[in-house]
Amino acid sequence: xxxxxxxxxxxxxxxxxxxxxxxxxxxxxxxxxxxxxxxxxxxxxxxxxxxxxxxxxxxxxxxxxxxxxxxxxxxxxxxxxxxxxxxxxxxxxxxxxxxxxxxxxxxxxxxxxxxxxxxxxxxxxxxxxxxxxxxxxxxxxxxxxxxxxxxxxxxxxxxxxxxxxxxxxxxxxxxxxxxxxxxxxxxxxxxxxxxxxxxxxxxxxxxxxxxxxxxxxxxxxxxxxxxxxxxxxxxxxxxxxxxxxxxxxxxxxxxxxxxxxxxxxxxxxxxxxxxxxxxxxxxxxxxxxxxxxxxxxxxxxxxxxxxxxxxxxxxxxxxxxxxxxxxxxxxx
Ligand code: AMP
Numbered sequence: 206x207x208x209x210x211x212x213x214x215x216x217x218x219x220x221x222x223x224x225x226x227x228x229x230x231x232x233x234x235x236x237x238x239x240x241x242x243x244x245x246x247x248x249x250x251x252x253x254x255x256x257x258x259x260x261x262x263x264x265x266x267x268x269x270x271x272x273x274x275x276x277x278x279x280x281x282x283x284x285x286x287x288x289x290x291x292x293x294x295x296x297x298x299x300x301x302x303x304x305x306x307x308x309x310x311x312x313x314x315x316x317x318x319x320x321x322x323x324x325x326x327x328x329x330x331x332x333x334x335x336x337x338x339x340x341x342x343x344x345x346x347x348x349x350x351x352x353x354x355x356x357x358x359x360x361x362x363x364x365x366x367x368x369x370x371x372x373x374x375x376x377x378x379x380x381x382x383x384x385x386x387x388x389x390x391x392x393x394x395x396x397x398x399x400x401x402x403x404x405x406x407x408x409x410x411x412x413x414x415x416x417x418x419x420x421x422x423x424x425x426x427x428x429x430x431x432x433x434x435x436x437x438x439x440x441x442x443x444x445x446x447x448x449x450x451x452x453x454x455x456x457x458x459x460x461x462x463x464x465x466x467x468x469x470x471x472x473x474x475x476x477x478x479x480x481x482x483x484x485x486x487x488x489x490x491x492x493x494x495x496x497x498x499x500x501x502x503x504x505x506x507x508x509x510x511x512x513x514x515x516x517x518x519x520x521x522x523x524x525x526x527x528x529x530x531x532x533x534x535x536x537x
Contacts, residue, residue, distance in 0.1 A: 206272070206378050206477040207477065208476060208477040208478050209249050209250065209476040209477060209478075213249040213250075213476065214247055214248045214249055215248055215249065215250050215251070215252065215472065215475065215476065216244045216245070216247065216248030216250070216251040216252070216271075217251070217252055217253065217254055218235065218244070218251065218252070218253035218254070218255070218258045218262065218263070219253050219254040219255035219258060220232075220254075221254060221255055222516040222518070222526060223254035223255070223451060223452050224254035224255075225516065225517075226468065226472075231243060231244055235258050235259050235262045236259055236261065236262055238265070241262055241265050241266055241269070242269065244266070244271075245266045245269045245270065245271035246269075248271065249272070249476075250271075250272045250273070250274060250475045250476060250477075251266055251271050251272065251273045251274075252273070252274055252275070252429060252451075252471070252475050253280070253450075253451065254451055254452070255451070256280060256283040256284060256449060256450050256451060257284060257329075257330055258280070260277060260280055260281055260284065263277050263280055264277055274378075274428035274429050274474070274475040275425065275427050275428055275429045275431070275450045275451075276425075276426065276427075276428070278425055278426070279425045279427055279431075279450040280450060282425065282448075282450075283447075283448055283449065283450045284329055285328050285329055286303075286326055286327075286328050286329075286331070286359045286447070287303070287305045287328055287359050289447060289448065290303050290359070292424065292425075293421065293445050293448070295424070296420040296421060296423075296424035297417075297420050298417045298420050298421055298433075298445045299443075299444055299445065300444055300445050300446070301361050301362045301363070301364050301436075301444055302318075302319055302361075302362040303319070303359050303360060303361045303362065304318060304319060304359070304360045305328075305357075305358075305359060306325065306350075306357070306358040306359060306360050307357055307358075309346060309347060309350050311360075312325065312340075312346050312349070312350055312358075312360060313343065313346055315360035316340060316343055316346060316360070319360060319361075319362040320362065321340060321341060321342065321343070322339050322340060322341045322363050323339075323340050323360050323361060323362055323363060324337060324338075324339055324340070324360070324361045324363065325337065325338050325339075325340050325349050325350070325353055325358055325359075325360050325361075326353070326358060326359050326361065327353050327354070327356050327357070327358050327359075328356070328357040328358055328359055329356075329357070335395070336353055336354075337353070337395065338352045338353055340360070364436040364438070364444055364446070365438065366436035366437055366438055366444075367437050367438065367439045368389055368390075368437045369389070369390045369391070369392065369434065369435065369436060369437070369446070370387050370388065370389055370390065370404055370406070370410075370414065370434075370435040370436075370437050370443070371387065371388050371390055371400070371432060371433060371434045371435060371453065371455040371456075372384060372385070372387050372388075372414045372415070372417070372418050372432075372433045372435065373385045373388070373430060373431070373432055373433075373452075373453055373455065373456035373459065373467050374415075374418035374419070374422060374430070374431055374433070375422075375429065375430045375431070375467075375470045375471065375473075375474050375480055375483075376422040376423075376427045376428055376429070376431075376474065377428065377473070377474050377477070377478075377479065377480045378428055378474065378475075378477045380423075381479070381480050382418075382419055382422055382423075382480075383470065383480040383481070383482075383483045384414075384415050384418050384419075384483060385402075385456065385459055385463065385467070385483045385485075386402055386403030386404070386411075386483070386484075386485050387402065387403065387404040387406050387410075387411060387414055387435075388400040388401065388402035388403075388404055388455045388456070388458060388491075389401045389402070389404035389405075390434075390455050394524075396493070396495065396524060396526075397454050397455060397493055398492065398493055398495075399490060399491065399492050399493070400454075400455045400457070400458050400489075400490075400491040401458075401488075401489075401490050401491075402455075402458040402459075402462060402485065402488070402489055402491070403462075403485050403488065403536075406437075407441060409441035410437065410441045410443065413441060413442075413443050414433075414435060414443060417433060417435070417443065417445060418431070418433055421433060421445075421448060425450075427450075428474055428475060429450070429451070429471050429474045429475050430451065430452050430453070430456070430467050430470050430471035430474065431448060431449065431450060431451075431453075432448065432449040432451070432452070432453025432454075432455060432456060433445060433448050433449075434446040434447050434448070434449070434455070451471075452467045452468055452471050453467070454493065454526070454529075455491075457491050457514070457529050457531065458489035458490075458491040458531055459483075459485075460512070460514065460531060461487065461489055461512045461531040461533050462485045462486065462487045462488065462489040462531070462533070463482070463483060463484065463485055463486065464481065464482050464484075464486065465480075465481025465482050465483070469481060470483075485536060486536070487533045487534065487535065487536060488533075488534045488535065488536050488537060489531050489532065489533055489534070490531070490532040490534065491529055491530070491531050491532075492529060492530050492532070493526055493528075493529050494515075494526075494527050494528040494529055494530060495523075495524050495525065495526060495527065496521050496522060496523040496524055496525055496527065497521050497523075498527070499515065499521055499527035499528050500521075502515065502528075505530050508532075510532050510533050510534065511530050511531070511532055511533075512530065512531040512532075512533060513528065513530050514528055514529050514530070514531070515527065515528035516528050
């Protein structure tokens with residue numbers, strides 16, 4: 206693809222905080238054919254900021270001649286936890302052991318094979334720890350199956366990790382790959398609270414994370430920015446938790462830590478531009494502002510090291526991502 210000239214139109218499916226760069230909006234259900242038609246015809250390239258957009262809408266855009274990146278394969282893999290883990294292990298990006306669960310019997314067999322505790326997650330539509338329940342005894346199985354709505358699910362062996370890391374990487378239309386330094390992530394109640402980046406990692410862990418990112422990007426023939434969540438088992442061993450086919454919350458530190466942040470990188474990739482530099486010029490501690498924590502903006506705005514990013518959401522529901530603050534520190 207010839208690089209899109211400045212002034213071209215890029216379409217984004219999804220209207221959350223990750224797509225806030227837009228200058229115009231089409232407000233319609235994801236499966237509104239007219240709206241999809243308008244988006245496809247107006248945009249020189251289309252992307253998405255949310256992996257649970259219906260795959261059929263993306264296929265529709267592609268069939269209508271739109272250039273969509275990342276493509277339908279990346280979306281399909283990221284939408285289903287069993288397909289995702291099967292794909293990941295197939296490209297050498299190892300995950301925890303798992304079992305597909307379609308019935309209480311499957312769950313009991315899975316418990317037998319994987320041991321306890323194990324984590325039962327819905328196959329689809331889960332995010333930020335939603336649709337997940339720990340199973341600690343076989344006696345809990347029926348309740349757990351009920352708690353996730355008796356929907357197609359996955360049972361995951363517990364990852365015995367020392368910490369959670371992530372790597373944000375991009376692949377351009379020419380196949381070039383750029384990888385940012387790793388982030389170390391702290392979750393609370395299944396939701397990301399803080400990312401510290403660049404994370405203090407040994408050379409082997411760094412190399413392994415980069416190799417994982419490369420296998421995933423190439424295995425999906427991916428174009429755009431991808432987030433890969435990792436469990437660090439110590440001894441430089443990493444397991445992949447999940448992938449996100451989009452800019453990622455654990456990559457927000459790049460806004461104030463890198464010359465080319467993940468948002469620009471994604472736009473560069475889908476517009477067919479060369480990828481930008483990924484080296485860090487600062488160390489950043491990114492903290493999500495959840496719910497009414499956003500009210501701290503007055504205090505935060507007076508701190509010398511704090512760069513405040515607010516999403517402009519009207520209602521501060523508990524746990525809702527309302528903004529984030531990047532605390533910028535010297536590189537060590
Ligand atoms: P997820 O929605 O799959 O990213 O899970 C949210 C969080 O739950 C992760 O960031 C981990 O802290 C934890 N978690 C998920 N899967 C596992 C697992 N198999 N073993 C241990 N902890 C997990």
